[in-house]
Amino acid sequence: MGVMTAQDETSRVAILTVDDDPGVSRAVARDLRRQYGARYRIVRAESAADGLAALRQLKLRGDLVAVILADYRMPGLTGIEFLEQAMDIYPGARRVLLTAYADTGAAIDAINVVDLDHYLLKPWDPPEEKLYPVVDGLLEAWLASDHRPVPEIKVVGHRWSARSSQVREFLARNQVPYRWYAADEPEGQRLLAAAGADGRALPVVITPDGDPLVEPTDGELAARVGLATVPSADFYDLVVVGGGPAGLGAAVYGASEGLRTVLVERLATGGQAGQSSRIENYLGFPDGVSGAQLTGRARRQAARFGAEVLTTREVTGLEVRGSARRVRFADGTFIDAHTVILATGVSYRRLDVPGVAELTGRGVYYGSALTEAASCLGQDVYVVGGANSAGQAAVYLARHAKSVTILVRGPSLEKSMSYYLIRQIAGIPNITVRTGTEVIAACGDDHLEGLTLQDTATGTTETVDAQWLYLFIGAEPLTDWLADVVVRDPRGFVVAGPDLGPDRPPGWELDRAPYHLETSVPGVFVAGDARSESAKRVASAVGEGALAVMLVHRYLEKR
Numbered sequence: 001m002g003v004m005t006a007q008d009e010t011s012r013v014a015i016l017t018v019d020d021d022p023g024v025s026r027a028v029a030r031d032l033r034r035q036y037g038a039r040y041r042i043v044r045a046e047s048a049a050d051g052l053a054a055l056r057q058l059k060l061r062g063d064l065v066a067v068i069l070a071d072y073r074m075p076g077l078t079g080i081e082f083l084e085q086a087m088d089i090y091p092g093a094r095r096v097l098l099t100a101y102a103d104t105g106a107a108i109d110a111i112n113v114v115d116l117d118h119y120l121l122k123p124w125d126p127p128e129e130k131l132y133p134v135v136d137g138l139l140e141a142w143l144a145s146d147h148r149p150v151p152e153i154k155v156v157g158h159r160w161s162a163r164s165s166q167v168r169e170f171l172a173r174n175q176v177p178y179r180w181y182a183a184d185e186p187e188g189q190r191l192l193a194a195a196g197a198d199g200r201a202l203p204v205v206i207t208p209d210g211d212p213l214v215e216p217t218d219g220e221l222a223a224r225v226g227l228a229t230v231p232s233a234d235f236y237d238l239v240v241v242g243g244g245p246a247g248l249g250a251a252v253y254g255a256s257e258g259l260r261t262v263l264v265e266r267l268a269t270g271g272q273a274g275q276s277s278r279i280e281n282y283l284g285f286p287d288g289v290s291g292a293q294l295t296g297r298a299r300r301q302a303a304r305f306g307a308e309v310l311t312t313r314e315v316t317g318l319e320v321r322g323s324a325r326r327v328r329f330a331d332g333t334f335i336d337a338h339t340v341i342l343a344t345g346v347s348y349r350r351l352d353v354p355g356v357a358e359l360t361g362r363g364v365y366y367g368s369a370l371t372e373a374a375s376c377l378g379q380d381v382y383v384v385g386g387a388n389s390a391g392q393a394a395v396y397l398a399r400h401a402k403s404v405t406i407l408v409r410g411p412s413l414e415k416s417m418s419y420y421l422i423r424q425i426a427g428i429p430n431i432t433v434r435t436g437t438e439v440i441a442a443c444g445d446d447h448l449e450g451l452t453l454q455d456t457a458t459g460t461t462e463t464v465d466a467q468w469l470y471l472f473i474g475a476e477p478l479t480d481w482l483a484d485v486v487v488r489d490p491r492g493f494v495v496a497g498p499d500l501g502p503d504r505p506p507g508w509e510l511d512r513a514p515y516h517l518e519t520s521v522p523g524v525f526v527a528g529d530a531r532s533e534s535a536k537r538v539a540s541a542v543g544e545g546a547l548a549v550m551l552v553h554r555y556l557e558k559r
């Protein structure tokens, strides 16, 4: 019989039986359990209402239901009405009506009403003859169709909702597997109904335990999908702020060298690199590596060495308290440590033209938002920017989109993009590069519909149809919260080591100069893109994370 044999494959598959007569209900369940209990979960209900509630619960948990047996004569809903509603929840489950001889006429009619698979006359003794062959046949038919279990997190949302898109991006970047359901499609509607949600507040995220979370914040989501958000200790040797390559590098080296290390990330580990579709020039990966893969491994590595990794925690303050350094969060809580490594990188600059802010997350994306890429299938995509990040995204998007147009303000790509990428782009037929062009407006109701482009030389404008706009227009460090604590350059990057100049920084009381990656505050280091004059590369960020840890050791030894 059947194709599934392993216990774990069928253990989340149920057979449900509903009968208002407790004696009959127990007898059916007993007979079913005897024959199928080792491979299927037998669920029993004594009313149609209880039966529907059980089905909703199973649905939310991602369990499957292979067969439903319902008594015909029940108070409240009849068996036929019950099966009709059960179909809304589990359309693929096979349906059996239990009837007395007198009701066989109704049962036969029901074959058409609810697409009944079978009716069984009560009593069915001996089950070996009358019950099991029927259920065997139904299970076989059910198993032959594709009903694989879906134990992961489910996200039900609206395709063009900014928050739905942020939630998907958040889960993807934190490497949490999920399945997406559009709220206006049948399975999405079934899930919403099972969750008791009216679909007005979206997205609804359903945890593997079957709990629906309506419009969860990142913090709630993190806590419910198993990502740590709260530190386990009050004091650490090292707090790393930022979970990009520099921060992950610092956490791996810090923890592996015995420092009590905690890494704090405001959104999802991976940083900019986590959003890169393909990093071609990282040492040791001759065929390139996706940023998510690289940083996902680094995160596992950091955790394996014992570093604590907290997500959805944005650091908003840094204080010097004697020999301790205090890192403060927006909610007033804090972590104290001997040392801090700032690895906050940079964030995308926003395009300040009419329409863009309103449509962000609805067709307009900063960075690659790669989870959305598959939705561009067969459509026209615009990418703004002349640097490598824009080029990589264009190459990636061209696999799905009908056309990709790269809009560059300057006269050519040569100054801003690597040669290998320019050559790669030239060889992809559905990518066009338009130089001397900028976006001056975006329009659309629910979703991006068009762009106004301007020729930078002549000032002439043109409106084009566009459903997707990806912006890569440079980045800036978000370090205003450090303004009164450490020395920053005029663009907000943190100045360290020799770049602080020949004189001791203001307030510096030690009789040595700051170490190479040390900021103007002893024991506070900076690594990666957030550092003034940094290289803006994955390899250098990782390297600086490692070097900063070495300097942390030196600082701790010589205090």
Ligand SMILES: Cc1cc2nc3c(=O)[nH]c(=O)nc-3n(C[C@H](O)[C@H](O)[C@H](O)COP(=O)(O)OP(=O)(O)OC[C@H]3O[C@@H](n4cnc5c(N)ncnc54)[C@H](O)[C@@H]3O)c2cc1C
Residues within 6 Å of the ligand: 241, 242, 243, 244, 245, 246, 247, 264, 265, 266, 267, 268, 269, 270, 271, 272, 273, 274, 275, 276, 277, 278, 279, 280, 281, 282, 313, 314, 315, 316, 343, 344, 345, 346, 347, 367, 368, 388, 389, 390, 392, 478, 527, 528, 529, 530, 535, 536, 537, 538, 539, 541
């Ligand atoms: C699309 C794209 C493609 C790229 N391709 C390449 C490539 O092919 N090769 C290459 O070498 N480089 C590439 N880069 C550049 C490379 O990704 C960066 O140089 C590198 O990620 C910098 O690492 P970082 O850790 O310093 O900073 P980031 O990667 O920017 O990470 C900083 C992290 O800190 C977090 N953070 C910021 N502020 C706070 C706060 N207050 N509290 C808590 N957390 C905070 C952020 O959320 C972020 O996760 C690319 C960049 C992009 C965007």
